[in-house]
Amino acid sequence: MGLFSKKTEKKEAEPDAKVAITTDTNVEAERQSLNELVLTSINEGVMIVDPKGNIQLVNPAACKLIGRDADELLHVNHDAVITFLDKTGNRISAARSPINLAIKQKEYKETRDLDLVAADSNNTTPVSIITMPSQGDNPNIIVTFRDIDRELREEHERNEFISTASHEMRTPVASIEGYLGLAMNSATATVDERAMGYLEKAHEASQHLGHLFQDLLDTTKLDDGKIQPVMKPVEIVHLVKKIADGQIPRITDKGLGYQFGSGSVDQQLGGGHHLEQLIYATVDEDFLREILNNLIENAVKYTPSGWVTVNVKADNYNVQIIVQDTGIGIAREELSHVFQKFYRVDNRDTREIGGTGLGLYLVKQRVEMMNGRIWAESEVGKGTRFIVLLPRISKEAYEQQKFLIENQEAQEKMR
Ligand code: ADP
Numbered sequence: 001m002g003l004f005s006k007k008t009e010k011k012e013a014e015p016d017a018k019v020a021i022t023t024d025t026n027v028e029a030e031r032q033s034l035n036e037l038v039l040t041s042i043n044e045g046v047m048i049v050d051p052k053g054n055i056q057l058v059n060p061a062a063c064k065l066i067g068r069d070a071d072e073l074l075h076v077n078h079d080a081v082i083t084f085l086d087k088t089g090n091r092i093s094a095a096r097s098p099i100n101l102a103i104k105q106k107e108y109k110e111t112r113d114l115d116l117v118a119a120d121s122n123n124t125t126p127v128s129i130i131t132m133p134s135q136g137d138n139p140n141i142i143v144t145f146r147d148i149d150r151e152l153r154e155e156h157e158r159n160e161f162i163s164t165a166s167h168e169m170r171t172p173v174a175s176i177e178g179y180l181g182l183a184m185n186s187a188t189a190t191v192d193e194r195a196m197g198y199l200e201k202a203h204e205a206s207q208h209l210g211h212l213f214q215d216l217l218d219t220t221k222l223d224d225g226k227i228q229p230v231m232k233p234v235e236i237v238h239l240v241k242k243i244a245d246g247q248i249p250r251i252t253d254k255g256l257g258y259q260f261g262s263g264s265v266d267q268q269l270g271g272g273h274h275l276e277q278l279i280y281a282t283v284d285e286d287f288l289r290e291i292l293n294n295l296i297e298n299a300v301k302y303t304p305s306g307w308v309t310v311n312v313k314a315d316n317y318n319v320q321i322i323v324q325d326t327g328i329g330i331a332r333e334e335l336s337h338v339f340q341k342f343y344r345v346d347n348r349d350t351r352e353i354g355g356t357g358l359g360l361y362l363v364k365q366r367v368e369m370m371n372g373r374i375w376a377e378s379e380v381g382k383g384t385r386f387i388v389l390l391p392r393i394s395k396e397a398y399e400q401q402k403f404l405i406e407n408q409e410a411q412e413k414m415r
Contacts (some may be wrong), residue, residue: 306326
């Protein structure tokens with residue numbers, strides 16, 4: 001299988017410029033043959049697709065993964081010749097194909113949760129698919145495929161180890177925490193003031209370890225796809241308010257103010273008023289609870305004085321859930337890193353505040369598993385705002401989905 005692409009027509013050389021043009025042509029030909037050598041030799045599959053989805057170039061590694069010869073692929077729509085499966089083994093629809101999404105969105109993107117089916121053997125290979133728009137005015141999309149089978153297996157083994165270790169260590173840590181609690185309780189033990197100070201420190205450290213093991217366990221489960229969201233239609237304003245209100249004691253215990261508001265995006269929201277507007281979305285309630293609790297806990301942790309505000313806003317397509325504080329803020333250069341695993345901002349203000357650096361990573365994972373997006377805006381010394389964007393559904397879609405789920409549940413009960 002060679003490298004195939006659409007032939008471009010070469011211009012005729014003008015007679016009086018013959019020598020110079022021959023040299024240019026030679027250099028160009030040599031460059032092209034080196035480019036071809038790279039493309040035919042590398043292990044990564046490379047493909048170029050035009051805006052209509054037709055394949056314009058494909059290298060041997062891509063042909064091998066797809067299980068077809070280049071002449072079966074060239075000038076054919078990729079949807080007709082390439083099959084991707086999701087992790088449940090179902091063929092993904094054209095609307096979810098990363099290649100079609102790239103044609104539409106024209107953005108660099110990596111997808112790591114799909115398998116590619118080889119047409120000649122029906123073998124499936126887990127692949128990393130990178131799609132990127134061509135540079136300049138060229139409207140084509142460049143697609144690369146990389147076999148990540150080994151990488152995923154190693155990741156899985158690592159996750160299994162961390163998961164077992166965290167699980168095993170959680171039990172003794174909980175017991176240490178319990179006994180320290182008993183030792184600190186005047187009804188169950190008598191200790192002098194100095195010993196009480198030591199016990200309080202030990203209790204705090206054991207609580208931190210407990211959180212760390214829980215976060216590690218959640219991280220490995222989410223990374224491994226062992227936790228999948230159970231999506232149900234909900235009225236999102238009341239649900240967010242219910243969850244956020246559950247955090248009021250944590251907020252007021254620190255002496256901070258709390259406000260909740262909701263409305264549409266074009267409305268200027270002042271303090272704490274709540275419009276009785278019903279907004280619908282499809283979410284996993286447990287995921288949403290974890291997300292909001294985590295964002296509010298952080299808002300409290302990183303805010304020495306002032307306010308924690310939770311807002312729900314919506315336009316026709318999306319719902320925005322906003323958790324805002326008047327705390328220490330995050331520097332611009334740190335903002336893009338705070339969602340990374342184990343990333344903690346290290347400065348004078350944060351050093352004394354405990355944490356694992358896994359909270360926002362888990363929040364992002366959960367948001368994205370519910371087809372949403374999250375980002376942060378911040379100003380040092382003024383405060384931070386986390387915005388969770390989720391797709392909105394209409395009242396009709398909400399009622400229809402609710403009816404279907406209730407019917408399904410009733411049928412399962414009868415069985
Ligand atoms: P941690 O357990 O350290 O809080 P997270 O993943 O939740 O870990 O957050 C990562 C880092 O982002 C934190 O260490 C902190 O520096 C910063 N951060 C998160 N939320 C806020 C906030 N509301 N205000 C200021 N900084 C924040």
